[in-house]
Amino acid sequence: MRSFAGGGLPSDDVIVRALRAGDEAMFAALLDTWSRGMLRVARSYVSTDHSAEEVVQDTWLAVIGGIDGFEGRSSVKTWIFRIVVNMAKKRGVRERRTLPWSAFEEDGGNSAGPHFDPVPPGGWTDPPAAWPTPEGEALASEVRGMIGEILARLPPRQRIVITLRDVEGCTSDEVCEILKISAANQRVLLHRARVAVRGWLADYFESVGQPD
Amino acid sequence: MKRFTCDELVDLITAYLDDALDPTEREGVRAHLACCQGCSRYFEQFRATIVALGDPPPEKLPIDVRDRLMSAFRERRPS
Numbered sequence: 001m002r003s004f005a006g007g008g009l010p011s012d013d014v015i016v017r018a019l020r021a022g023d024e025a026m027f028a029a030l031l032d033t034w035s036r037g038m039l040r041v042a043r044s045y046v047s048t049d050h051s052a053e054e055v056v057q058d059t060w061l062a063v064i065g066g067i068d069g070f071e072g073r074s075s076v077k078t079w080i081f082r083i084v085v086n087m088a089k090k091r092g093v094r095e096r097r098t099l100p101w102s103a104f105e106e107d108g109g110n111s112a113g114p115h116f117d118p119v120p121p122g123g124w125t126d127p128p129a130a131w132p133t134p135e136g137e138a139l140a141s142e143v144r145g146m147i148g149e150i151l152a153r154l155p156p157r158q159r160i161v162i163t164l165r166d167v168e169g170c171t172s173d174e175v176c177e178i179l180k181i182s183a184a185n186q187r188v189l190l191h192r193a194r195v196a197v198r199g200w201l202a203d204y205f206e207s208v209g210q211p212d
Numbered sequence: 213m214k215r216f217t218c219d220e221l222v223d224l225i226t227a228y229l230d231d232a233l234d235p236t237e238r239e240g241v242r243a244h245l246a247c248c249q250g251c252s253r254y255f256e257q258f259r260a261t262i263v264a265l266g267d268p269p270p271e272k273l274p275i276d277v278r279d280r281l282m283s284a285f286r287e288r289r290p291s
Contacts, residue, residue: 027285035273053277060281064288119219124250131257143264166265172230183232191226198254198261 009033012076019067031060034077037168038084044151044160045085045092055091059084078177081170085160085178118195131205143201150200154193161186162193214240221251225258 009015009029018026035056042052062083070079118128143150147167151159164170164178176186214236216224221244227233228241245252273281 022285024282024285028282031273031278031281035278036271039271039273040268053274056273057277057281061284064281064285118254119222119250121217121219123218124248127250128253128257130253131260144267144269147265147268162265166262167268169266187226187230187232191223194226194258194261195222197265198258201261201264202257 012072015076016067016070016072019063027064030076030080034080035060038081040163040167041081041084041160042088042091043148044156044163045088047092047095051091051095052088055084055088059087062087074177075174078174081164081174081178118199128202129206131202143204146204150197153200154196158189158193158196161189162197165190166194213243216240216244218244218248218251221245221248222254225255229259229262 015026015030019030038056038059039052042055043049046052046055059080063080066083070076074082151163151167154162160179161175164175165172170178172183172186172190175181175190176183179186181189221241224233224237224241228238231238233241245255
């Protein structure tokens with residue numbers, strides 16, 4: 001049995017051939033590598049952990065059933081993430097938690113709230129307060145537990161884009177391919193989402209009080 | 213080199229980090245960040261936000277779901 005622990009996954013050709021041949025170690029490696037991200041993606045659309053798990057399960061069943069027909073027009077990863085997005089979206093609509101995707105065309109618009117324009121025209125009247133240092137590591141551990149709740153406040157399209165890009169580490173090309181959006185649109189949604197999340201983190205640090 | 217106001221600059225951070233600006237814009241962003249304390253702090257916090265997002269709590273497919281999927285794979289594609 002091969003193990004992929006520590007190393008990355010092999011190339012798509014190898015993955016596809018192995019899955020078609022019934023290689024269980026390969027299937028297990030994909031499950032263990034991508035399910036986490038798929039759960040987070042699913043949760044952007046559906047209302048409960050249980051729903052997200054079902055969406056991910058159904059996605060993998062679709063992968064098992066569809067691997068013979070996979071044509072390699074996209075990478076295996078973007079193919080699988082497209083399936084999970086589509087399934088989660090449908091399920092979300094069914095749950096009436098979200099509206100159809102097309103209803104969100106505007107949600108990168110004016111709804112982003114107080115942090116959308118951090119700087120007034122003319123420059124900083126009130127420059128951002130310092131965050132606890134060292135910015136980065138300490139911050140990451142402190143806010144880890146808040147991430148899920150913070151992401152849930154974002155408009156749906158911003159939420160899925162920032163989840164794919166910044167939480168899952170997809171490239172912008174992958175995100176465009178998974179969501180079928182333009183690079184420019186992807187960047188606008190990502191930027192607005194980051195502006196909002198930074199703003200909420202700033203509020204949090206202000207509320208817990210600053211040293212100095 | 214392009215010159216940016218602070219409100220223009222903060223709108224360009226994601227494009228800057230994605231290396232999607234043209235060279236004159238990129239230079240303009242660098243020059244502005246080098247001399248503007250408000251923007252450079254905002255920029256560092258923006259980057260810290262991205263780092264924090266990339267370090268979410270661990271998450272796992274429940275073991276029964278994983279087992280079910282492994283059986284489904286096995287049944288469908290006997291090796």
